[in-house]
Amino acid sequence: MSELNDIDLRGLTAGNKRAWDQFVAAAAPLINAVVRRALSPYRLVEDDVMDAAQDVFVRLCASDFRLLKNYDSSRAGISTWLAVVARSAAIDHMRRRRQVADSLDDVPEAALAVEDRHSEKLKIPQGLLTDRQTLMLRLLYDEDRDVTEVAQLLKIDTQTVRSTHHKALLRLREHFRIDST
Amino acid sequence: MSTERPSMTDQELWRSLAMGGKAASDTVSDHDLAAWLEGRLAPAEAARVDAVLAANPEQRAAVLELSEILAIPLPAAPARLAVRAQALVGFEAERESASRSGGLLAFLFVPSLFAAGRRQALRAAAMATAGAIVAVSGFLMGGGLGDSYAHQKQITVVSSTDTPSELTYLFSDGNLI
Numbered sequence: 001m002s003e004l005n006d007i008d009l010r011g012l013t014a015g016n017k018r019a020w021d022q023f024v025a026a027a028a029p030l031i032n033a034v035v036r037r038a039l040s041p042y043r044l045v046e047d048d049v050m051d052a053a054q055d056v057f058v059r060l061c062a063s064d065f066r067l068l069k070n071y072d073s074s075r076a077g078i079s080t081w082l083a084v085v086a087r088s089a090a091i092d093h094m095r096r097r098r099q100v101a102d103s104l105d106d107v108p109e110a111a112l113a114v115e116d117r118h119s120e121k122l123k124i125p126q127g128l129l130t131d132r133q134t135l136m137l138r139l140l141y142d143e144d145r146d147v148t149e150v151a152q153l154l155k156i157d158t159q160t161v162r163s164t165h166h167k168a169l170l171r172l173r174e175h176f177r178i179d180s181t
Numbered sequence: 182m183s184t185e186r187p188s189m190t191d192q193e194l195w196r197s198l199a200m201g202g203k204a205a206s207d208t209v210s211d212h213d214l215a216a217w218l219e220g221r222l223a224p225a226e227a228a229r230v231d232a233v234l235a236a237n238p239e240q241r242a243a244v245l246e247l248s249e250i251l252a253i254p255l256p257a258a259p260a261r262l263a264v265r266a267q268a269l270v271g272f273e274a275e276r277e278s279a280s281r282s283g284g285l286l287a288f289l290f291v292p293s294l295f296a297a298g299r300r301q302a303l304r305a306a307a308m309a310t311a312g313a314i315v316a317v318s319g320f321l322m323g324g325g326l327g328d329s330y331a332h333q334k335q336i337t338v339v340s341s342t343d344t345p346s347e348l349t350y351l352f353s354d355g356n357l358i
Contacts, residue, residue, distance in 0.1 A: 020270040028262050080215040130231075155219075180188060
């Protein structure tokens with residue numbers, strides 16, 4: 001992915017064919033991986049996955065390379081930005097496709113899940129937990145991630161994850177007067 | 182009346198709770214999400230993204246996937262992906278770019294746009310211009326288009342009346358033998 005950092009983006013967005021070809025060669029593995037992962041719940045055939053990946057490149061060169069011209073290297077590395085763009089494009093591609101032919105079998109089960117509204121849940125008052133604490137608890141319990149994965153995602157060390165997790169649960173227990181088992 | 186407090190494991194406690202208040206329906210821009218993934222957002226901006234992610238399972242899934250992919254060596258993409266994508270931008274893009282930057286002279290520089298560096302591009306453009314000047318000068322020194330056409334016509338007339346010597350035996354008295 002270091003090859004992406006070497007691409008002459010200015011030349012590319014000016015229409016340089018060679019720069020575009022080099023960019024495609026460098027970006028294809030990343031875009032391919034991101035699109036495949038994003039669309040894996042939909043169980044598409046290979047041609048459809050390839051179409052979705054091609055659609056990412058179409059977006060990148062559309063409107064005189066508007067997306068690439070708007071990329072700001074001071075905010076994030078190009079690989080990370082490209083991965084985010086590719087994922088968004090893949091999901092949008094899938095949504096447009098589903099508007100054309102909406103088969104129940106094509107929809108992943110998670111999208112069909114209906115929240116159980118019959119069980120009464122205690123509402124967490126706004127402000128009781130910080131956004132970071134809430135996100136961390138979501139990642140640990142809703143997404144079923146371990147401490148190491150959460151630390152890697154949030155760019156913090158594992159001890160900070162454990163500490164934040166502990167403080168958040170203490171607050172919840174104190175507020176709702178629930179003891180630990 | 183019992184004053185005993187209920188006890189739950191951490192997971193049970195979390196699952197028994199629901200988020201109160203406004204659900205964050207905000208979306209995060211691609212730049213902000215990328216910056217968040219790299220840990221480059223200012224604290225206030227990072228907190229906003231945290232809130233959106235905490236409230237939005239789809240966006241949470243997105244960052245988890247992306248974080249994993251960006252951390253691992255990637256396999257090569259199928260060759261046809263690169264081939265199809267590269268074909269999206271052709272030489273027309275360069276001609277359009279050249280014409281936007283200024284007319285015939287810019288078009289003469291089109292071949293130079295294939296060169297890797299700016300110095301090579303300038304060198305190629307200079308050679309192309311010099312070649313054009315030499316060609317035009319030589320043409321004019323040779324008499325121009327009028328003389329050239331007259332000479333051509335003369336050659337054509339001469340060649341149409343000449344009978345090749347190897348064929349004369351076929352026409353001994355003007356008729357085909």
